[in-house]
Amino acid sequence: MADQSAARGPTWTKWLVVAVPYLWLLVFFLAPFVIIVKISLSQTAIAMPPYAPVFDGLATFWDNVRELSLENYVWLTDDPLYWRSYLSSLRIASLSTLMLLLIGYPIAYAMARAPKSIRPTLLMLVILPFWTSFLIRVYAWIGILKPEGLLTVALQGLGVLGPDEQVRIMNTETAVFIGIVYSYLPFMILPLYSALEKLDGTLLEAASDLGCPPVEAFWVITWPLSLPGVIAGCFLCFIPIMGEFVIPDLLGGSETLMIGRTLWNEFFSNRDWPVSSAVAVVLLVILVVPIMVFQNYQKKI
Amino acid sequence: MSKSVGPVKRKFAPWLDPNAKPYIRFEAVTKRFGDFTAVDNLSIDIYEREFFSLLGPSGCGKTTLMRMLAGFEEPTEGRILLDGNDLAGVPPHRRPVNMMFQSYALFPHMSVAENIAFGLKQDRMPKPDIEARVAEMLKLVKLEKFAGRRPHQLSGGQRQRVALARALAKRPKVLLLDEPLGALDKKLREETQFELMDIQYELGLTFLIVTHDQEEAMTMSDRIAVMDLGRMVQVATPAEIYEQPNSRYVADFIGDINLLEGRVAAVEGQHATIAAAGLDRPIVTEHAGSAKAGDTVWFAIRPEKVRIGLEAPTDPSLNVVAGEVWDIGYLGDVSVYRVKLPNGTVVKSTLANVTRLVERPIGWDDKAYLSWPRDAGLVLTS
Numbered sequence: 001m002a003d004q005s006a007a008r009g010p011t012w013t014k015w016l017v018v019a020v021p022y023l024w025l026l027v028f029f030l031a032p033f034v035i036i037v038k039i040s041l042s043q044t045a046i047a048m049p050p051y052a053p054v055f056d057g058l059a060t061f062w063d064n065v066r067e068l069s070l071e072n073y074v075w076l077t078d079d080p081l082y083w084r085s086y087l088s089s090l091r092i093a094s095l096s097t098l099m100l101l102l103i104g105y106p107i108a109y110a111m112a113r114a115p116k117s118i119r120p121t122l123l124m125l126v127i128l129p130f131w132t133s134f135l136i137r138v139y140a141w142i143g144i145l146k147p148e149g150l151l152t153v154a155l156q157g158l159g160v161l162g163p164d165e166q167v168r169i170m171n172t173e174t175a176v177f178i179g180i181v182y183s184y185l186p187f188m189i190l191p192l193y194s195a196l197e198k199l200d201g202t203l204l205e206a207a208s209d210l211g212c213p214p215v216e217a218f219w220v221i222t223w224p225l226s227l228p229g230v231i232a233g234c235f236l237c238f239i240p241i242m243g244e245f246v247i248p249d250l251l252g253g254s255e256t257l258m259i260g261r262t263l264w265n266e267f268f269s270n271r272d273w274p275v276s277s278a279v280a281v282v283l284l285v286i287l288v289v290p291i292m293v294f295q296n297y298q299k300k301i
Numbered sequence: 302m303s304k305s306v307g308p309v310k311r312k313f314a315p316w317l318d319p320n321a322k323p324y325i326r327f328e329a330v331t332k333r334f335g336d337f338t339a340v341d342n343l344s345i346d347i348y349e350r351e352f353f354s355l356l357g358p359s360g361c362g363k364t365t366l367m368r369m370l371a372g373f374e375e376p377t378e379g380r381i382l383l384d385g386n387d388l389a390g391v392p393p394h395r396r397p398v399n400m401m402f403q404s405y406a407l408f409p410h411m412s413v414a415e416n417i418a419f420g421l422k423q424d425r426m427p428k429p430d431i432e433a434r435v436a437e438m439l440k441l442v443k444l445e446k447f448a449g450r451r452p453h454q455l456s457g458g459q460r461q462r463v464a465l466a467r468a469l470a471k472r473p474k475v476l477l478l479d480e481p482l483g484a485l486d487k488k489l490r491e492e493t494q495f496e497l498m499d500i501q502y503e504l505g506l507t508f509l510i511v512t513h514d515q516e517e518a519m520t521m522s523d524r525i526a527v528m529d530l531g532r533m534v535q536v537a538t539p540a541e542i543y544e545q546p547n548s549r550y551v552a553d554f555i556g557d558i559n560l561l562e563g564r565v566a567a568v569e570g571q572h573a574t575i576a577a578a579g580l581d582r583p584i585v586t587e588h589a590g591s592a593k594a595g596d597t598v599w600f601a602i603r604p605e606k607v608r609i610g611l612e613a614p615t616d617p618s619l620n621v622v623a624g625e626v627w628d629i630g631y632l633g634d635v636s637v638y639r640v641k642l643p644n645g646t647v648v649k650s651t652l653a654n655v656t657r658l659v660e661r662p663i664g665w666d667d668k669a670y671l672s673w674p675r676d677a678g679l680v681l682t683s
Contacts, residue, residue, distance in 0.1 A: 205373055206406035208393040210420030210471065224410050 033284075040277035041068040051273045072278040081262065082279065086286065088257040092173070092248075093241040096180040100237050101230065103181065104188035108229075109222075111189070112196035123193070126186050134183065138250050141179050145170045145251070171253030179247040184240070188233040195229025196222070231294060239287055259283055313523060314538075315348040322385075324349040324507055325370065325475065330379035332365050332531075339365040341531035342379070349474075352501055352508045354518040356554075357528035363511045366528075367477050370509065371400045383475070394423075399473040403480040405464035407452040413463050414439070414448040420471040438466040441500065458489050465497075469504070476501075478510040482517060494520050515555050519543070527551045543603075545588075548683045552601045559607065559648050561600045565592045565680070573680060575600050579644025584620050588679035602678030607650040607671050609638050611663060619672045624648065626667045636661065640669055 043052040052067060076082045111122045129137060144150045147166035155161040169175050199222060207217040245260035252258070259279065266276035315321035323346030332340040340362040347353045355363035368374045370381060372393035381388045388396065399420070407416050417438050421431045439445045442462035452460055461481065468476055481497070482490045498521050501508045512518050518525045519539045526536045527550075535547045546552035549560060563577030563584065573589035577600060584600050592598050608614075614621060622642060630637035638650045648671055663669055 200404070200406065202402050202404055202406040203408060205371075205393070206400075206402055206408075207419070208373075209371055209396075209398075209400045210467070211394045211423035212419070213392075213394050216423075221408060 036277045036280055038068075039273055040072055040275075040281050041070065042274050043067065043069075043071075044272050044274055049273060050271050072274045073282070075275060076278055076282060081257075085257045085259045085262040086282070089242050089244075089259040090286075092176065092180070092256075092258060093238050093244075096177055096184070096241055097234050097238045099177065099181050100184055100188040101234060104185055104192055104233065105230075107185075108189045108192035108196055111193050112199070119197075126189050126193075129186065135246065138179055138183065138247055141175070141182065141251060142170065145175050145178070170251070173252065173256050175251040176248050176256050176258075179251045180241055180244065183247065184237045187236040187240075191232035191236060192226065192229045195226045195232075199225055228298075231297065235290065235294060238290070242287060243283060313350070315351070316346070316524065321348055323347060323382075324351075324384055325509070326380075326382040327366070328380045328382065330366070330369065330376045330381060332362070332369060332374060333377045338531050340369070340376075343531065343533050344379075345526060345533060345536060347507065347509060349507055350505055352498065352521055352523045353510070354522040354525045355509070355511045355528060356515060356518045356525050357513065358554075359513060361528040362531040363528050364479060367400070367479060367509060367511050370475075371398055371477055372396045397473055398475040398477055399468040399471055400477040400479065401464050401468040401481050403483060405452075405460050405484075407460060407463055407467070409452055412449050412451060413444060413455070416452070416463055417467050417470050419467065424471065434470055438470050441469070442466045457484050458493070461485060461493065465500075469500070469506075472504070473506070475507045475509060478508060480512055481510065482512075482514070490517070491520075497521060519555070527554060545679065546601070546681070549599055549601070549681050552681060557604050557649060557651075559602050559604060560681075561602075561646065561648075563598060563600055565589075565594050565596045565598055568592060568594050575680065579642050579646050580622055582621070584678070585618075585675050586620075586678055586680060587676040590680045590682060592680045592682050596682060599681045600678055601681050602673055604637065604649040604651040605635075605653075606677040607648065607673050609640065609650040609652060609663060610670050610672070611667060613670045614672045616672075619674060621670055621672045622648070623668065623670050626663060626665055626669050629661075629663075629665065638663065638669070640671055 039051055044050060045052045052064075107126075111119060111126075114122055142149070145167065146152075147168065147170060149167075149170070151169070152161065152166045155167065156163060156165070161167070169178070203221050203225075204214075204217050207221050208214065212220065243260045243263075244258060245264055248256045248258040248261050249264070252261075263276050263279050263283075266272050266279060270276075325345075325347040327343055327345045330340055330343050331338065343362075343366070355366060357363050365374060369376050370383075370388075372388065372391060372395075375389070383397070408419065411419070414435050417435045418431050421434055426434070435448070436445075439448055442465055444459060444462055444466070447455060447459060447463075452463065455463065461484065465481070468478075478497075482493055485493060494517060497508075500506075510518075510521065519542075522539055524536060524538055525542050527534045527542065529550055535542060535551045537545070542551060542555055546555065546558075552558045552560070561577045561580075561584070563575040563580075566574045566576050566583055568589050571587055571589045572585075573592060574583040574585050575598060576583045586600065613623070624640040624642040626638055627641040627647060628639040630639070633654070635651045635653050638652065639647050640650060641647050650671055
């Protein structure tokens, strides 16, 4: 036994390797999260930072703790703005994730079935938009979608719209969906492509050999075997879309409620850090649920 | 050729019967991939209940031939007939043949039982019937206890059995096996060979098997087709292929053989004398084949038919050459002696180690005499 542990090297190096990612998560994820939870439980104050102190020395520690309350969370349930924003975000995120899947799957499938020699080029084309700033790409959509923008010009040129008509997409939810689907498509395609590319073509031949027509073979072989990619792609899109701020702010109108925007307003316009922290904590809880479902699913495979 | 060699397995030889109808027929089939000709104007007839092997090195077109029968490739020219019906344009899922894939191609997201039931479900077979058939198949391949396992939880040999059961479940008339035993170790491979033969015989199926392993083909087949560069070189029973190869390619591909180049001095019927370079006396043989006097030919003789001894044999009818023992390979059951003739040609002789002698009388650098009877070898013209 002694020989064995000696062969594996000293124990502390092993711990060091294991500790690095945990330390990273502790410093950059858990600690900020605790701070936000703490802020969400305190009171607004006209100060810098704009909330009542929670910890300023051991002497007043218990006084401060006693002043913590769930008042901000209660406030979230009182004002319909918040739960409407959450629901609206959920709806937009779910719908756009579904659209991304419907558009992304055929693209990823075609890429995975393309000749091996052109696959790297296709992959490059999917990644290419990342070379331009996200903000600039979203701004570019304003140029396309605005009433006197490129889309109007093009449709007028084609005779679809009369010379006095204009497209009314800018500042609507449609514009938000267009922006989201455009921006997040690579995040859907890449995991789908990697799942579909790994798929062994002889499985489809075997299915066909056993009497399965091609369309049915897709549903009984390709689709179930690509599910890990589908789930990964949906999560990669759904979670950030839930908290999306830039796209609804630039492309959406005032009626497009999204929680990211509400959070921003609370933070920067109202300077109500405790309430906005509470909004952020609730958002996190909402997102943890699907992640747990996903993990549970992965354990089953 | 002369008489047929040895008893034919199970007295089954429909290819000798002029009235027998072939079950699978390749008619002048050619398959090209771009500039590459994978199968070149090839015709074969395969009969019902036959165990037929396609044997050849990789790239000889044997897998392409099988994939054309399964429907994964269409022939560029020629026709493939199954039980008299042209298969052109019939998609794989409508062909009454099933294939066992080299990689097994088991569905990783389905259990063993679900894999076996897959083809039956496609046929819309009633559920109780499917269950009964799956149970029967599991019993056939001795995997009853593993019905609920996923393919990745099985060993290589077990996966091979699942693949076989899945391909057999639909009771196809023809089973195609693409290198079915390639991934198994030697012991398991030998065992499985006999199991496959039993299953084929019991179910009365036609097996078409692709292999590059000559031992596998020899053991299992009724007939073997030796292929090279998309062409059929010889189609015959294992014994004929071994004892009467029609070319140096087949002789060399199947088993071990000594090839001595020479010129035919005289022919009379099947009796011929051949002057081979480096031999003092001409070789006398009773199997001249199609050789004519003056032809450049190759005298072919299997190592186990060459006797080796330290004394010159006295029987005047034997062919005898003298040489120096160059190398000895001890394989346990047999020893291989490589004897160098005065002109540098090396002739192999295998000797069965029938006694338990540790010290062999013949050693390195000994002068030894090689001898063989007149009917032991044969003359090859190509």
